[in-house]
Amino acid sequence: MARVGLKISRTTQVNGVAICKEGFCGECEQSYKSINISINHKMISIEDYSKLQEITVNLKCEIHGKKLDLYCKKHDIAVCVVCISFEHKMCSSSDVISIAEASENVKQSIALSDLEETISRTLVNVKHCINDQETALKDIEKDERTIKKTIADTRINLQNYLDELERKLLLNLKSTHLNCKTKNIEILYQLKQKENGLIKLREQTLHMKCFASDIEVFLGTCQLNKTIIDNFRSLREEIIECTNNRMELEIHHVISSLIKEVRQFGEIKVIKTNASLQLKDAKIDQAQIQIHRSLQNVGNISLQRKQKIDIEGSEKPFAGCIILPDDRIIIADYFGSGNLMEYGKDGKHIRDISVSTGPYGLTVIDTDRIAVTYGSKNYLEIINYMGDIERTKVQCSTACWGISYQDQKLYVVVNPQGIVVMDLTGKTLNTIDINVLYNIVYYMTTTVDKIYYTNGRNNTVHCCSMTGQEIWVFKDQSISQPRGISVDNNQNVFVIGRSSNNLTVIKHDGKDSKVLLTDRDGLNNPMAVYYNKGKNIVCLGLKETSIALYQVS
Template sequence: MASFSTVSCGVCDSQHTTTNADYWCPECDEGLCSQCLKYHSASKALRNHDIISVDNYKQLPPSIANISPYCSQHDRKFKNYCPQHEKSLVQNLKDIKLNFERVVKDRKQNLVEIQNQRQKFHDEIKQLRNKINEHLDSLEQLILQDLYAAEEKVKSQIEDFLGKLAEHTEKRDLLQTNMSAIKEYALDLQAFLGSKMVETEIKKHEIFMQSLFEDGSLHKIDLNCKIKNNLSDVLSTVTSFGSISVESSSPLVVLQTEKDKQAQIRTFHHAPPTTINDIKMTLKRKFEFTCVTGCSFSSKGDIFLVDYGKIHLLILKEDGTLHSDIPLSNPNPVDVTCIDDKTVAVSFPSSNQIQIINILTKSIESRKKTSSSCYGICYRNGHLLNCNIGTGIQKVNRSDNCSFTLIKDETLSNWSFVTTSKDKIFYTNNSDDTVTCYSLTGEKMWEYKDQSVRSPRGISVDKDSNVYIVSSGNNSILVMSSDGKQARKLLGQDDGISKPCGLQFDVKKETFIVANYYGPFLYGLC
């Protein structure tokens, strides 16, 4: 095979003549000069070969150009190869590009989440610091007021005392003046009687001075300030504001490969998916509870119902009997989703919060505030997804309560619901009469809007990605194709559907429950 620096004409070489090639024949695996190209093109056996220029040939990677179409042992052209292989490789490269784009978008989105989390915690730390400063400033003002008040009280007492001493000093000075006058000018009798009078006054002053020592008027007075021990201990015991940790959870990005497609094709070949026209169902049970708006299944098959009217969370066994009844602390609960065998999450739009409830202890484990009224909720891989009015679909991390808007939709109204399946998010917009599908990375896939869907609420997905929707405006249950192009009515008022709200599909048991306002229904596929 010719080198890339100089490519010689193979025909000329066979005739012991060295000529630089201007063209390359991949099928002959040799170069051709302009003259030999004429004979090559004139030959019936060779004229259909795809000729390329030497410059184009040099653009091939050496590892590819060095692959000869001829067998080195037999000097014969290879004949058997897979004609579809190149197409498969091209598709693989497209998949790799798509996967790279998905991973890059996922990491960038994660970076935005980290930045939002950092800002959120930064604000919380500053708010706490400001509250501590304000509290300490308030305590400082109070103790300084007490300090100045104590000083003023002592100062007033001492000044009053000095005032009394000043009065006695004036009287003493007057006695001294009188005594000098008596000695100088008074008659003996006057001097004797005057001295007795002065002696009496002096006795009074002596008694006064003695009383100052006895009544404590001359006690030394000091101000003292004792700082609270627990306040001083802050300097030694509180060594940090808190702790920062980094947690990881299952990836949200889903990679796509040609092998996965082939595996899906093989799987579907053996087990064809159920289309919306194939779906049939049978009523398994009707529950005697009213005002039910939200519903969910546990991994064990238990059924959770939200009683909007009585403000209770009902837990039913598979056979429909009541297992537990948990009173809820806030009014107007709407939706429920199962987190694990011990905990569920319930939305309370009137108080802008989601409560994590331990169904074993019947107690609230935590409360998670939402940016606005929150209605439909679902749980996936450590995160809660919820429908927030005027905001969109928000994602809340269960461990640190950090949240961000995953899908921005300012038109999202009350009584909208959300669910996830595989790598997609589905949600309803109750006032906009739409059902929308997004990827987990926030890419809009499709939106469905039709007269058959009026005031859509509850939404769920089966194993074949068929989408089940509550159309509360039509008092019906619809099933929609996974691509959002077709929809079909499954149940209506003739089946007892009246004021339906929530909906949940149990993929394992192929059953679904409708949170009907006048009594929930449990259906099974057949």
């Protein structure tokens, strides 16, 4: 036999009889095919046969160790002769057929076609998952580089800023020192002049006593005495007006707080997002899974009070409140003192930020800036509250109330225009009509793709698109005179009911709600609410004399 092993005759089952599995060369192949018993055997190449070895197909029964030579159509399973006697003795003879009969034309069967299609779909999904994870890995590396650069840039900016503050302070020190020194030198010079004059008078008196006549001494004594009295009076007046200047340094309270309270440069957070896996298996409704994930039951939301902050001298409800990125709290006392009040996370009063008139709406822009509306005064301000307080005034056509910041834009309730969209320079980009002419709309907030506002006249809460198209309207007898509004990470809406003295959470689709706090929890004429998405904390105006922080769970 020359050139053995070029082709192989595959083992098959014909009427329950096993056919050989042998290797042949080209010459032997012709002889083998001329034999009647093997004339129908299919020949394949050695290379193709080696691929078959990778397929793990179990030809024996896992229970009895016998060859799988029968097939039960009723239970859709391959069985051995022992299985028929035990597990399938109730199956009829028509249900049990030979494996050869069951596998006839199997390569053209729908089952094999479905298997191939399922494998192809699964392979596409796996490749998509691999690509998604590879992209996520690259993003993580990119995030690390970005964070490192941000840390370095922040340090440089902070250092440069401190250097500039130091430069200004040293210039101020130099100027103040020069002024104080000049005044002291002037006073010292005048006193020394007086001293020299008195020394000369004393010498003249001694000379007069020794060498002058009695008449000259008498007249000289009278004249010098008058001179001494005049000098004494002049000296006394100068001494009374004379002050000794000292210099001392008072470090700005923000820098002192930075040294005392800031314990770390920053915090690295892991933001978990669902991988964008677009599974295409017809048996898996991925859209339905995503919807199920997003439907959070508001009935499970609860609040636990973390802190209550009493505001001294407060007698009116607070119009607004926000939590800054460093956990400090800013309160808008529109109806009371007319100031912005700043409190630390420990509940201690830091300072009052003086503003031109009563502040109403508040929103956080970044780590240094907030935006404030002033109601019927028809303007708002962008305030840099770090260091020297800088302000950018933006004039509005009429009264401006609620305000929110989103994607480099300010969204402002301007009655009766609607919601005016403007950039940070105050340029109007768009106006969204929400029919505020005959309604009472004071409060609003935004997310990436939605706008939310309350209507105090109709006792309704509204959700609309960024173009103003209404998505849903919520109204329930439990909410009376809705005012402050804020949104959590799942787009569930937290709303203050001023007359109903409660805080309610509305499900993101507007179809369900839950009252979280009532007057039994201390709410009395509340207006302001703010949801901190970073730490899941609600800050609200509890009553006229206090605000409270609640942990959301």
